[in-house]
Amino acid sequence: MPKALPVIDTTAPVCCAPVAAGPVDDEAALHVALRLKALADPVRVKLMSLLLASPVTGANGGDLATAVGLTESTVSHHLGQLRKAGLVQSERQGMSVIHRAHRDALSALCLVLDPNCCR
Secondary structure, rough: OOOOOOOOOOOOOOOOOOOOOOOHHHHHHHHHHHHHHOOOOOHHHHHHOOOOHOOOEEHHHHHHHHHHOOHHHHHHHHHHHHHHHEEEEEEEOEEEEEEOHHHHHHHHHHHOOOOOOHH
């Protein structure tokens, strides 16, 4: 059985020195790894792509499920993993839950991996 990673609060964007700046400590490595682990699934990458394509309106689970060809419950599971990693924000609007990419968290992750990213 694989060793489970410890549970930490990943709701805030990752904040540590860039990986390229030198060896990172265990805690910083864990924070980055947990976010990358959440993205290490093709469905989740596709969901992030769809959410980034609709930044203002966001998307509901049903629309996302149709777009990726999976059931709403499966998409809900994937969104939950992305939400736990702090990469997606969800908000109830009436009977629907609207999901949006947490752009600040994604930008912070990019900058931790490569401080010259997006310049």
